[in-house]
Amino acid sequence: MLCIDxxxxxxxxxxxxxxxxxxxxxxxxxxxxGINGAGKTTLLRLLAGVYIPDSGSITYDGQxxxxxxxxxxIFFLPDEPYYTAHSTPDSxxxxxxxxxxxxxxxxxxxxxxxxxxxxxxxxxNFSKGMRRQTFVALALALKPRYLLLDEAFDGLDPLARKxxxxxxxxxxxxxxxxxxxxxxxxxxxxxxCDSFVLIDDHTxxxxxxxxxxxERLCKFELAFTHTVTNEFFADIPACSVNVRGxxxxxxxxxxxxxxxxxLRSLSPVIMDQVAVDFExxxxxxxxxxxxxx
Numbered sequence: 001m002l003c004i005d006x007x008x009x010x011x012x013x014x015x016x017x018x019x020x021x022x023x024x025x026x027x028x029x030x031x032x033x034g035i036n037g038a039g040k041t042t043l044l045r046l047l048a049g050v051y052i053p054d055s056g057s058i059t060y061d062g063q064x065x066x067x068x069x070x071x072x073x074i075f076f077l078p079d080e081p082y083y084t085a086h087s088t089p090d091s092x093x094x095x096x097x098x099x100x101x102x103x104x105x106x107x108x109x110x111x112x113x114x115x116x117x118x119x120x121x122x123x124x125n126f127s128k129g130m131r132r133q134t135f136v137a138l139a140l141a142l143k144p145r146y147l148l149l150d151e152a153f154d155g156l157d158p159l160a161r162k163x164x165x166x167x168x169x170x171x172x173x174x175x176x177x178x179x180x181x182x183x184x185x186x187x188x189x190x191x192x193c194d195s196f197v198l199i200d201d202h203t204x205x206x207x208x209x210x211x212x213x214x215e216r217l218c219k220f221e222l223a224f225t226h227t228v229t230n231e232f233f234a235d236i237p238a239c240s241v242n243v244r245g246x247x248x249x250x251x252x253x254x255x256x257x258x259x260x261x262x263l264r265s266l267s268p269v270i271m272d273q274v275a276v277d278f279e280x281x282x283x284x285x286x287x288x289x290x291x292x293x
Contacts (some may be wrong), residue, residue, distance in 0.1 A: 001025055001141040002047070002146065002178065007056035009046060016042045018202040020056070024180065027172055028146070031189035031210070033282055034199035041079065043199065044148045047180065048076035060146065072100060073145035078152060081135045083123050089134045090119040093141070100142045108141035114163055136160075140167045140293040147171070150180040153188050165192050185245040190214075190278035200286055212280045218259045222248045223270035236262055239284050251280065 002024040009017045016039045025028055032040045045051045047058060049065035063070045083092060087113055097103045109119060123131060132155040139147055147168075153161055156176040171177045183189055189196065190210060197207040206213070217239065224246050233241045233250065242249040252259040256273060263271060 001061060003057075003059050004047075004115065005044065005057045005059075007053050007058065009042060009051060009053050013040065015202055017199075020199075020204050022197060022204055022207065024178060026178045027176040027188055028195060029168065029172060029179040029181065029193045031186075031187060031193035031196045032180060032191065032199065033196055035286065038199040039202055040199055041150050042182065044076060044150050044182060046079075047146075048074055048148050049218075050076065074148065075100070075139050075142050075144040075146075076148040077135050077139050077150065077152060079151045083131070085124050087123045088120050089117060089123065089137070092123070092134065092138060093119075096138060096142065100144070102143060104141045104143060107143075108137055111137035111140055111163075111167065112260060115160060122148065127155075129160065132156055133160055136164050136167075140171060143171065143175050143177070145175075145177060147177055149179065151183055152181050153183055153185050159186070168192075186279040186282055187277065196278075198285055206285055210278055214276050214278055217253055217276045217281055217284060218256045219249065219251045219274050219276045219280070220259070220263060221270075221272045221274055222250060222263065222266070222268040224248075224266075224268055226228045232266070236266070251276065251284065253284075 004022040006018055007017055009019040020043070032043065034040050042051065046053055047065060049071060052066070058065055060070045060073070062118060065071065093103065093105060093108055097105075111120060112134065115130070115137065117130060117134060117137075123134065126134070131227060134158075136152065139149070150165070156164060158268070168179060181189070181193070193210055195208060196210050196213065198205045227245050228243055228248055230241055230243055233248070236250070237252065239251045239253055250263065252262075260271065260273070
């Protein structure tokens with residue numbers, strides 16, 4: 001189990017994370033979400049032991065990430081992984097194998113083959129997507145207990161993303177790996193993750209099961225016989241209203257039947273409930289926290 005307790009960290013004079021507390025259980029996939037500069041990358045680097053927290057603690061089953069035995073069970077894939085001018089996929093694997101003795105070379109080459117990458121190719125000639133695919137293959141072949149991924153989908157084409165998600169799901173199911181992944185693609189995370197943590201204003205604002213979090217919001221498409229404005233919905237406790245002439249989209253928080261009852265008071269000629277996605281829930285949470293709603 002990964003436990004973060006009262007974690008605070010600065011970069012220079014800037015506080016990046018403040019009083020962060022979180023518990024992450026093994027064998028699952030957690031998405032780390034937040035706007036640019038929220039501290040997602042810094043949190044992952046702290047979890048990997050790259051940074052040492054200014055205060056608070058990070059422990060894996062009671063031990064810090066700086067412990068050599070703990071480090072062997074953690075793999076951090078940054079947004080821009082390091083490689084030298086002479087690196088090849090094969091040399092990268094051999095280098096990491098010294099730190100991860102259980103690395104599966106056969107699995108590594110199997111995944112590289114799916115991506116169409118040769119082990120002896122010079123990585124300096126690779127596109128960003130190919131470099132990302134190489135390190136994704138490495139991460140999967142190392143089979144760590146905890147896999148930390150920063151913007152893992154960046155640079156991957158649709159087929160590569162599909163293969164990546166399938167292999168991560170298999171790694172979780174077969175090895176009990178705990179995965180923490182940050183991404184700006186919230187739609188990708190919604191289809192992929194079991195849970196989420198929202199980082200905003202330098203701390204944890206909310207976390208939990210993605211499905212349960214999304215289901216607390218209701219979204220309705222409405223049509224009227226007359227043109228409407230935002231003021232028309234002034235007495236409705238809506239999270240957001242998007243008006244387009246005689247049509248409107250309304251997002252509300254609460255039980256669907258109660259929300260529909262309130263909207264019926266406006267006499268729409270058509271009212272349909274439609275699905276809310278994770279991105280809409282994220283925008284709602286950030287705006288609510290900042291007093292926009």
